[in-house]
Amino acid sequence: MTTGTGVKGNAKQLARDAESSGLFEGLARAGYVANGIIHALIGVIVLVIASGGKGEGDQAGAMKAVAAAPAGVVVLWLIAIGLCALGVWHAAEGMLARDRSGGNGAVARRWGRRLGEWGQASVFLALGVIAAAIAIGARPDANQTAEDASRDLMRIPGGSIVLALIGLAIGIGGVAFISMGVMRSFRSRMRIPDGALGRWITVLGVAGFVAKGVALAGLGVLVVVAALVTDPQAAGSLDAAVDAILALPLGPVLAWTIGMGFFAYAAFTIARARFARMDAAPERR
Numbered sequence: 001m002t003t004g005t006g007v008k009g010n011a012k013q014l015a016r017d018a019e020s021s022g023l024f025e026g027l028a029r030a031g032y033v034a035n036g037i038i039h040a041l042i043g044v045i046v047l048v049i050a051s052g053g054k055g056e057g058d059q060a061g062a063m064k065a066v067a068a069a070p071a072g073v074v075v076l077w078l079i080a081i082g083l084c085a086l087g088v089w090h091a092a093e094g095m096l097a098r099d100r101s102g103g104n105g106a107v108a109r110r111w112g113r114r115l116g117e118w119g120q121a122s123v124f125l126a127l128g129v130i131a132a133a134i135a136i137g138a139r140p141d142a143n144q145t146a147e148d149a150s151r152d153l154m155r156i157p158g159g160s161i162v163l164a165l166i167g168l169a170i171g172i173g174g175v176a177f178i179s180m181g182v183m184r185s186f187r188s189r190m191r192i193p194d195g196a197l198g199r200w201i202t203v204l205g206v207a208g209f210v211a212k213g214v215a216l217a218g219l220g221v222l223v224v225v226a227a228l229v230t231d232p233q234a235a236g237s238l239d240a241a242v243d244a245i246l247a248l249p250l251g252p253v254l255a256w257t258i259g260m261g262f263f264a265y266a267a268f269t270i271a272r273a274r275f276a277r278m279d280a281a282p283e284r285r
Helices: 002-019 022-050 059-067 072-096 106-135 142-154 159-183 185-189 195-228 238-246 251-275
Strands: none
Touching (some): 022 106, 059 142
């Protein structure tokens, strides 16, 4: 018991030490810039697809576009470092998370905060690994990977149910993004300045979160449909979600709106690098 407590205490101390490092904070803030660059490229690709062109409208597609540019490999390595640093930062935030409001729900709120931070950490770390892999020559196909994973999952007993639950989780994540945009809850994690600049950052955040949420919700629907009809080809990446949106009435208009929304999210994320609350503290609220 003492050993477990000691390990937990050491882990928290490491998290505190990491967050008190100015260099580490700078790298984590650079991760927001890297994330903004990726989302700006996704916005470009979505607009190309909405206009009848071809492209991979997801993170891997955006990173491959970076790799094809002059000095793209160097830029990709910088993106990978920034994203991994941001992932580690969120992991530390989850370790130090604490709800001080008291009451019977304090433990649940604390663990909800932790799971949210660790979820973000896993996403940023995964994106950092993908960026590094593409920098050394890998060329992943997100759509094909999603289809292969869905096919393998459907081959095991209960696999379709698990796939449907995954799709449902993605859809819930999309709804959460929409809610964060509409409720402007992202403001609590930033020091948004007063005046016109602050208003513009808020507008960009609302538009960006809603657009990304719609795209994720669409992806979740695709995965659930793939599970219900037991057709792995119905699943896919964000790219497939854009194609599905294009098939809807007024689909091109909606796809264009989502593409512009990704631009807004990119600009907001870059602004977040400057205004995010990333103060070192013994334990977070």
